[in-house]
Amino acid sequence: MIDALVPVVIATIGAGTAIAFAALGELVTERSGVLNLGVEGEMLVGAIAAFAAASGTGSLWTGVAAGMLAGAAMALLFAFLTLTLMANQVACGLALSIFGVGLSAYVGQAYLNIVLPTQPVLPLPGLSALPVLGPMLFSHQPLVYASWMLLGAVWWFLYRSRAGLKLRSVGESPQSAHALGLPVTRIRYLATMFGGATAGVGGAFLAVMYTPMWVEGMTAGRGWIALALVVFGTWRPARVMLGAYLFGGITVAQLFAQSRGIAVPSQLLAMLPYLATVVVLVIISSNPLRIRLSTPASLGQSFRAAS
Template structure:
């Protein structure tokens, strides 16, 4: 138990950034928009959060800056794909490459700066519970926020009228438009939410999880978040579990290296990405499941008939 507790706690922390990004991409894809720029938005959110936090001395200002940076990039993507009708796949890939380069350039002057560590929030009365307390009630505040956001998004998608409209737009934008729904406005809002969550994931990495800036610090987490949406078949609960699965694999290889396991460190570092490929292969083998759960208009542009 003494070994298991820190592993599980570290797993939750490692999976939180992926959970934020994947949750945002889930809502975006539910509206029929495919944004492959998650990695770039996470990196821009991370450097914006780190720069704002180091300049102001306030980590929460950094978190807000990271969210806003992700939203700005997602707004650019939405303008290109929803207003100008550009190809969503090409724009998403370009956005990811742009974000990687922009964050690397903007972060040159922040490489050797370390921010103060954000202390964990021990919830009164719950943190003292045996086993459960240290596992679930002694975390950094953004971990609790991720749980609340998942509950809120599940309720929004499946229990609210607005969520029904969003899913309707993703399934058949022409039918939704015929019923009077503002298709592009819904998609704009969903895309902005996705950008905000990607920026929040990057901000969590830069100012709380590892409070320092390193070029390319997301290390492919944005791409894992994209694959996680497919892995979860577009369901919020499965996304959270999947994020912790990938986080657990990352933590496991770090613990294995620290204990001197006789396996080359390069092979251990490959494990999270190898797991991503294996999961995608397994999920893709069931074409019927993918077809039934994929939003019907995913990646398709929509222009209202005149």
């Protein structure tokens, strides 16, 4: 029984890693009061940039860096439109996603028949030899460990650092933060670009490590799931991470069910992660007071400093 569970847990962690990167970055963005719905587009542009760089240079880590920069560039475009030009954040986020889908599909036409070398797992010395837990938790690809470090860094930044306190104050009341002398727009720019960079890394993980090939639309809605997870986790990093693995587990479960030949239509199994997203959001919405208390007060609201 335990031997059968090990590959399921390994696959679950791998499937949830890309979502975790995107969701943790979006959490930081939303904590600053910015609602960026363009995560799906940022992930796709990050994925194709990473794949193109990795296939051109032969270095997977160059690809990851390119994906991070591409995601940050997409977020910078969004920030310029919404924070400088004061465009509607919801409309710009949706446009960014559509733009990212189209741009990645266009650029990716030249890479459809290329397969990158498989990135081997990196067992952690000593820990990977532990019975059961070793193979489950300490024999993964390097970016999986990086996602855990990102979780710790985001938690520490938000709740233990002065910079995190400033960011949260901007998200709660930008007017008060500005009155105290905080550079509200600059903080929001940096938070938005951070979210774009981590979304780009999530896309890069998919393209150069998880499935080392380019497929049009390969994120398959993970960016939208990441957005839902921020709400699901009530803007708390640990809950968001657990949610990412929950949806990763649902994805893996439907793949295992298909491989076992369970007599359920494959289309129904493939829709399970998205059906779970809807169900979770409905359950969360049944307690509007909890959502209202957890949501950054200025989320989605533009801010212009008084002249």
